[in-house]
Amino acid sequence: MATLTISRLIKRFGPVDVLKGIDLEAKTGEFIALVGPSGCGKSTLLAMIAGLESVTEGEIRIDGTLVNSVAPKDRDIAMVFQSYALYPTMTARQNITFGMESRGVPKAERDEAVRRVSALLKIEPLLNRKPGQLSGGQRQRVAMGRALVRDPKLFLFDEPLSNLDAKLRVDMRTEIKKLHQRVGKTTIYVTHDQIEAMTLASRIAVMHQGSIQQFDEPQVVYDRPSNMFVAGFMGSPSMNFIPGELTKAGNMPAVVVLLAGGETAALPLANIPASRPADGRVILGVRPEHLFRYSDVLKAQKPALAMAKAAVEVVEPTGAETHAVLKLGDQEIVGRFDPDQAPRLGEILPLGFDMSHACLFDPATQALISSAAA
Amino acid sequence: MTDTTLDAAFDPRGRAANLRYVAERVAVYAFLSVFALIYLLPLVVIVANSFRELPEISQNGLIAIPRSFTLKAWSQAWAHYCVAGTCEGIQRNFYNALLMTVPATVASTLLGAVNGYVLSKWRFPGSETLFACMTLGVFMPGQISLLPWAFILGRIGLSNSIYGLIVVHVIQGISFTTLFCRNYYVNIPDDLIKAARIDGASFWRIFFKIVLPLSPPILIVTVIWQFTGIWNEYLFGVVFTGGRQQPITAALVALQTGEQNAHPYDIASCAVLIAAVPPLLIYFFGGKYFVRGLTQGAIK
Numbered sequence: 001m002a003t004l005t006i007s008r009l010i011k012r013f014g015p016v017d018v019l020k021g022i023d024l025e026a027k028t029g030e031f032i033a034l035v036g037p038s039g040c041g042k043s044t045l046l047a048m049i050a051g052l053e054s055v056t057e058g059e060i061r062i063d064g065t066l067v068n069s070v071a072p073k074d075r076d077i078a079m080v081f082q083s084y085a086l087y088p089t090m091t092a093r094q095n096i097t098f099g100m101e102s103r104g105v106p107k108a109e110r111d112e113a114v115r116r117v118s119a120l121l122k123i124e125p126l127l128n129r130k131p132g133q134l135s136g137g138q139r140q141r142v143a144m145g146r147a148l149v150r151d152p153k154l155f156l157f158d159e160p161l162s163n164l165d166a167k168l169r170v171d172m173r174t175e176i177k178k179l180h181q182r183v184g185k186t187t188i189y190v191t192h193d194q195i196e197a198m199t200l201a202s203r204i205a206v207m208h209q210g211s212i213q214q215f216d217e218p219q220v221v222y223d224r225p226s227n228m229f230v231a232g233f234m235g236s237p238s239m240n241f242i243p244g245e246l247t248k249a250g251n252m253p254a255v256v257v258l259l260a261g262g263e264t265a266a267l268p269l270a271n272i273p274a275s276r277p278a279d280g281r282v283i284l285g286v287r288p289e290h291l292f293r294y295s296d297v298l299k300a301q302k303p304a305l306a307m308a309k310a311a312v313e314v315v316e317p318t319g320a321e322t323h324a325v326l327k328l329g330d331q332e333i334v335g336r337f338d339p340d341q342a343p344r345l346g347e348i349l350p351l352g353f354d355m356s357h358a359c360l361f362d363p364a365t366q367a368l369i370s371s372a373a374a
Numbered sequence: 375m376t377d378t379t380l381d382a383a384f385d386p387r388g389r390a391a392n393l394r395y396v397a398e399r400v401a402v403y404a405f406l407s408v409f410a411l412i413y414l415l416p417l418v419v420i421v422a423n424s425f426r427e428l429p430e431i432s433q434n435g436l437i438a439i440p441r442s443f444t445l446k447a448w449s450q451a452w453a454h455y456c457v458a459g460t461c462e463g464i465q466r467n468f469y470n471a472l473l474m475t476v477p478a479t480v481a482s483t484l485l486g487a488v489n490g491y492v493l494s495k496w497r498f499p500g501s502e503t504l505f506a507c508m509t510l511g512v513f514m515p516g517q518i519s520l521l522p523w524a525f526i527l528g529r530i531g532l533s534n535s536i537y538g539l540i541v542v543h544v545i546q547g548i549s550f551t552t553l554f555c556r557n558y559y560v561n562i563p564d565d566l567i568k569a570a571r572i573d574g575a576s577f578w579r580i581f582f583k584i585v586l587p588l589s590p591p592i593l594i595v596t597v598i599w600q601f602t603g604i605w606n607e608y609l610f611g612v613v614f615t616g617g618r619q620q621p622i623t624a625a626l627v628a629l630q631t632g633e634q635n636a637h638p639y640d641i642a643s644c645a646v647l648i649a650a651v652p653p654l655l656i657y658f659f660g661g662k663y664f665v666r667g668l669t670q671g672a673i674k
Contacts (some may be wrong), residue, residue, distance in 0.1 A: 085563065085569040
């Protein structure tokens with residue numbers, strides 16, 4: 001059981017700042033996901049935690065001990081690589097025991113550990129095969145076995161599922177979640193897939209251009225994204241950003257948005273924003289699932305529903321729900337609709353905005369001004 | 375499967391295409407056969423002469439249909455013929471060459487593998503520059519280093535010695551072996567090395583347990599290259615050694631310019647063939663493993 005504390009961590013490659021002062025902490029047993037687009041520095045951060053990359057500035061502590069200049073093998077960590085990195089000339093069993101052999105663990109103990117781990121991961125029949133004779137999913141399991149067998153303080157995963165096909169990825173995701181619930185090790189998991197991050201993590205660190213944009217529980221990151229980058233990155237299809245102006249409609253503040261033909265619509269906010277940009281210009285952020293076909297019945301159920309008319313441009317049924325691209329003024333937005341309520345192509349849709357989930361961003365700083373969600 | 379072409383209707387255009395194809399094949403094979411013959415003819419002449427009696431060669435000429443048969447020249451060449459004052463045939467020089475080539479090949483290949491491992495997987499500031507400098511050695515003609523080597527061998531007391539030649543060939547060969555191995559190891563995924571470092575493996579354990587087991591294809595290429603290169607090398611052999619210390623290539627030339635008046639075509643033919651056996655064997659066995667190694671190279 002271990003904690004990980006990272007403070008003011010900086011990594012420079014020549015003149016390039018890859019990491020610009022990272023602060024991160026994982027409590028015992030936590031599952032932390034580092035998520036972000038390629039090149040955001042998440043893999044570098046993981047490599048630095050593993051000790052495979054040197055630290056330019058700042059501190060990495062495992063269980064309170066400074067490990068900045070401790071060799072990877074002495075950090076008591078285990079890592080699963082994107083490429084699995086199984087030793088190709090060794091059997092699955094030898095792959096799993098290689099680390100213990102390097103550390104001089106007696107053979108009886110090694111055999112016992114292999115038995116325990118292969119039972120856990122259901123890979124007993126594969127132990128005598130070489131990586132070349134294993135399928136992608138099987139390699140993945142063996143790679144996890146190699147990490148699990150050591151009983152380390154810290155688990156590091158570097159995009160472990162990105163080489164699997166879509167179906168297997170979902171299965172393995174569940175497996176990893178089960179495994180973490182059973183083993184309860186502190187885990188740092190790097191992924192570019194925001195769904196993986198949402199489903200697995202106890203806390204998510206969203207990274208962009210070498211810094212952490214937000215570090216919080218998945219639902220908070222989703223409901224109250226700290227800026228437009230996080231809002232756009234988490235969730236698929238991503239959040240709609242609609243430029244507007246903050247005014248008052250009656251006694252409640254509202255966002256006025258531009259519609260087709262120079263018309264405007266005032267969308268009343270569900271609560272009073274904490275601050276107001278000087279010129280009143282804001283970006284309204286609405287997730288696709290918070291758009292509806294407006295009706296009086298629905299308005300009765302959702303008092304925070306606001307309405308504006310939008311033209312339907314594209315309709316994409318996915319089965320469970322129907323996605324539609326709508327034109328609000330000259331802005332394209334995406335909505336997720338119940339198939340029964342789905343917009344029809346060419347229709348001018350009375351579009352309902354559930355303002356109780358809307359976010360407001362400052363167009364200048366892109367930071368969150370207020371979100372209706374608690 | 376049924377052969378549908380048997381039932382096909384007569385198709386004049388298809389038939390013409392078939393004929394054209396056959397004609398093309400015949401032309402290609404004829405062309406290749408002519409060149410194969412040109413390349414093989416010297417070997418045929420040498421093999422024939424190694425079994426002919428010398429008077430018959432002198433009478434009918436070097437290139438002629440054999441009219442005599444004897445094995446005498448083979449034993450003469452191997453054990454009795456007088457080369458450079460000693461009448462032991464070329465066997466001593468053959469052993470000299472083996473004694474020089476085998477250790478030099480093994481040592482230069484292993485050093486190249488370690489160099490390649492460091493230059494590809496344990497890069498350090500300046501390692502690319504160092505690699506570039508080492509690669510320059512590949513383009514350096516042997517003659518350039520002749521004098522420096524003479525000086526160094528004299529200093530360390532290895533003049534006129536097979537051991538001196540081993541030192542020369544190991545060091546001259548490192549450029550090649552490093553280049554080969556480094557370029558091969560670059561393709562081994564870095565993740566393997568990282569995984570092994572986290573697994574607690576040391577520099578040498580990673581080399582011996584992970585990198586070396588992946589290396590047979592490149593090691594065999596390197597061994598073939600080094601073995602044939604060192605075995606066939608003449609300049610250093612003839613400059614730095616003399617008489618009984620000479621490797622086989624130098625002895626072959628000494629044999630041609632021997633003290634007898636009549637040119638020993640028969641014995642020279644045998645000696646040349648004997649000298650050609652080890653590199654041929656290396657190609658023969660190594661080539662097989664080389665192909666197998668390539669097809670097995672399952673790094674991913």
